[in-house]
Amino acid sequence: MTANVSQTPPASPTPSPLHAVVADDFDAVNRTIVAQLNSKVPLVETIGQYIIESGGKRLRPLLVLLAARSLGYQGDKHITLATLIEFMHTxxxxxxxxxxxxxxxxxxxxxxxxxxxxxxxxxxxxxxxRSFQMMVDVGSMRIMAILSGATCVIAEGEVLQLTNIGNPSISEADYFETIQGKTAMLFEAASHSGAVLADATPEQERALQYYGRYLGLAFQLIDDLLDYQGDAEAMGKNVGDDLAEGKPTLPLIHAMERGTPEQAKLIRQVIRKGGLEQLDDVLEIINATGALEYTRARAVEMADKALAELDALPPSPYRDSMANIARLAVDRKA
Known part of the structure; x- marks a missing residue:
């Protein structure tokens, strides 16, 4: 099977006001994705296009575009930067x-x-x-430092998550360290590098860096909540997948902390074992201990922090879109 990616652009996210303010830039990102997927090995193009076309809102490249434009950037390197961020994510x-x-x-x-x-x-x-080749094209040592550092943190986060599988003893602080690495770091790198590209002031650069961090944390918290509350068809995965893999996410951590000794013991056993045989029992404990409400409250806290960081930026439609993304992070159902 060979995909003719030079003729078929990757599927774009469903148009929304979030993308509308940078619609032309986003079209340019899609064209650059096609060009940069080019390889003399057909299977590279086939798999690359398959995963890029698999859906999603492409929020990370969107953050690059919005961050740069919010600070008045008028060049074209934000297109390359947004594309390489999407490649890193993919x-x-x-x-x-x-x-x-x-x-x-x-x-x-x-x-x-x-x-x-x-x-x-x-x-x-x-x-x-290929993303590192494109970093060279962007031509900023500071951006290379941000993104190369991010790749190390992301890898560490993934390893940390792997070592935590089946371990019911991790704390809430351990959990946040894990999701900061495996998820929030690339959100942070996207908005931070967009700010650097636009020659942000130190205050604006820091604000956009932390905006991305808090946004990424909010998204992961809601992802972990939806694993116990979401709609399987909307999410494209089954409810309880994290439990089946023995991942101790925040709903389980909070349920163990607030539940009775017997409830905590059951959850610990399920985390160690994995599987879904006792999913109904775990859901009952999660609901009884308010674990989902607590997880949502922490997500709202992170989204509010992200919104507060935007005060450092001048008013613009781009800043408004970033604010709406923060709200979307906690309001979404998938």
Whole structure:
């Protein structure tokens, strides 16, 4: 199977006001994705296009565009920067699905399920490598430092999550350290690098860096909440997938802290064992202890922090879109 990516642009997210303010830039990002997926090895193009077309809002490249434009950037390197951020994200998805032995993402087969683990890992490596080539094209040592540092933190976060699987003893602080690395870091790198590209003041640069961090944390918190409350069809994965893998996310951590000794013991046993045999019992404990309400409250806290950081930016439609993204982070159902 060979995909003619030079003729077929990757699917764009459903148009929304969030994308509308940078619609032309976003079209340019899609064209750059096509160009940069080009490879003399057909399978690289096939798998790369498959995963990029698999859906999602493409929020990370959107953050690059909005951050740069919010500070008046008028060049074109934000297009390259947004594209390489999407490639970095896509490569992590390919690697994550192999590590998690996932079979479904956003309602479609994962690449590893369709082509196998080895091709998925290697195409992920290709996308990471291509993203670093594009960093050179951006031509900023500061941006290279931000993004290369981010890749290390992301990898550490993934390893930390892996070592935490089946471990019911991790604390809430441990959990936040993990999601800061595996999820929030790329959000942070996206908005931070967009600010640097636009020659932000130190105050604005810091604000956009932390805006991305808090936004990423809010998104992951809601992801972890939806694993116990979401709509399987809307999410493209099954409710309880994290529990099946033995991942101790915040709903479980809080339920163990607030539940009775017997309830905490049951959850600890399920985390160690994995599987869904006792999903109904776990859901009952989660609901009884207010764990989902607590998780949502922490997500709202992070989104509010993200919104507060935007006060450092001048008023503009781009800033408004970033504010709306922060609100979307906690209001979404998938």
């Amino acid at each position: 490569s992590t998805l390919l690697h994550d699905d192999v590590v998690d032995e996932s079979h479904m993402r956003r309602g479609k087969k994962t690449a590893n399920d369709a082509w196998g683990n080895a091709p998925s890992v290697l195409v992920g490596d290709f996308l990471y490598s």
